[in-house]
Amino acid sequence: MIEGRGLTKIFASRGKNRITAVDGVDIRIDTGETLALVGESGCGKSTLSRLLLLLIPPTRGEVFFEGQPLTRLKEKELRSVRRKIQIVPQQPESALNPRWKIADSICEPYRIHPDALPPGRQIGEELDRLLGLVGLEPEQAARYPHQLSGGELQRAVIARAIALEPALVICDEPTSMLDVSTQAAIVRLLQTLQQKLGCALLFITHDQGLAHAIGNRTAVMFGGKIVEEGKDVLDRPLHPFTRRITSIPDSGSLSCPEPQEARAPGSCVYYQFCSEKTEKCLKSPEMQEYGGRRVSCHNVSHA
Numbered sequence: 001m002i003e004g005r006g007l008t009k010i011f012a013s014r015g016k017n018r019i020t021a022v023d024g025v026d027i028r029i030d031t032g033e034t035l036a037l038v039g040e041s042g043c044g045k046s047t048l049s050r051l052l053l054l055l056i057p058p059t060r061g062e063v064f065f066e067g068q069p070l071t072r073l074k075e076k077e078l079r080s081v082r083r084k085i086q087i088v089p090q091q092p093e094s095a096l097n098p099r100w101k102i103a104d105s106i107c108e109p110y111r112i113h114p115d116a117l118p119p120g121r122q123i124g125e126e127l128d129r130l131l132g133l134v135g136l137e138p139e140q141a142a143r144y145p146h147q148l149s150g151g152e153l154q155r156a157v158i159a160r161a162i163a164l165e166p167a168l169v170i171c172d173e174p175t176s177m178l179d180v181s182t183q184a185a186i187v188r189l190l191q192t193l194q195q196k197l198g199c200a201l202l203f204i205t206h207d208q209g210l211a212h213a214i215g216n217r218t219a220v221m222f223g224g225k226i227v228e229e230g231k232d233v234l235d236r237p238l239h240p241f242t243r244r245i246t247s248i249p250d251s252g253s254l255s256c257p258e259p260q261e262a263r264a265p266g267s268c269v270y271y272q273f274c275s276e277k278t279e280k281c282l283k284s285p286e287m288q289e290y291g292g293r294r295v296s297c298h299n300v301s302h303a
């Protein structure tokens with residue numbers, strides 16, 4: 001359904017220091033599936049999601065949505081595709097107008113795209129339907145954002161995201177600002193909605209427990225690259241980075257080990273952290289497939 005090929009983003013804004021935030025990533029999300037994208041802070045998860053939507057232009061690479069190359073569409077055509085992809089961000093406050101009542105924010109998509117309202121339906125009826133789906137009361141929708149809790153705000157953002165029946169909802173750490181029990185409720189809500197609406201989910205998180213709970217497939221990112229991707233990745237990790245993070249019991253959030261030495265130019269992205277590196281690792285490995293699993297490591301067969 002959506003596919004990124006060779007996606008690369010180099011930011012050049014910090015003086016002369018160029019940051020390769022996303023480095024030659026191939027990613028695919030199929031209709032109705034959940035892909036958990038997991039990786040430590042700063043590894044490029046949000047940048048990759050913004051590239052998939054072309055909210056920022058890739059330095060290299062292409063994005064295809066239902067076979068159409070988005071990178072070659074005109075702005076107007078792109079807008080109609082973007083309608084099918086919605087983002088639920090980390091901070092719901094940032095996605096809601098503080099001066100609007102929650103109900104107005106939830107219904108905004110119907111004002112922008114009046115043709116999206118099912119024939120014969122009033123906006124008020126759709127609002128009630130959406131509130132029911134996300135578990136908000138009409139009284140809550142009559143309030144302003146500062147009068148709701150973080151979990152309630154995130155439900156409102158989700159209601160707006162599903163209003164136009166998107167094919168894909170990108171959730172960028174949607175629960176990281178919430179307490180643990182609210183987190184669990186929002187994750188359950190997203191799973192229920194996905195089953196009811198049949199949309200695909202890209203669930204971005206730095207919490208491997210959450211990734212494990214939500215993903216049909218998991219992609220593990222490190223240093224701008226996807227190092228491992230497939231089913232049961234966190235149960236049967238093959239890449240040294242995935243094995244490291246899954247070996248730390250209850251580690252929750254991911255964090256990077258201390259580098260053991262400087263990274264040689266052109267070497268594997270995990271080179272300076274890897275205790276299993278060999279001479280081959282001085283050359284960045286290609287993604288290899290092992291029975292449905294994709295792993296970017298020269299030494300997988302020894303794993």
Ligand SMILES: Nc1ncnc2c1ncn2[C@@H]1O[C@H](COP(=O)(O)OP(=O)(O)OP(=O)(O)O)[C@@H](O)[C@H]1O
Pocket residue numbers: 011012013014019020021039040041042043044045046047048206
């Ligand atoms: N607009 C930008 N200009 C310059 N550098 C940027 C920009 N956006 C992101 N970066 C850098 O790109 C890298 C990847 O950032 P990104 O936000 O994609 O990481 P992330 O995996 O989403 O992290 P987090 O888990 O903290 O949200 C970081 O080093 C970040 O500082």
Ligand SMILES: [Mg+2]
Pocket residue numbers: 045046047172
């Ligand atoms: Mg991010």
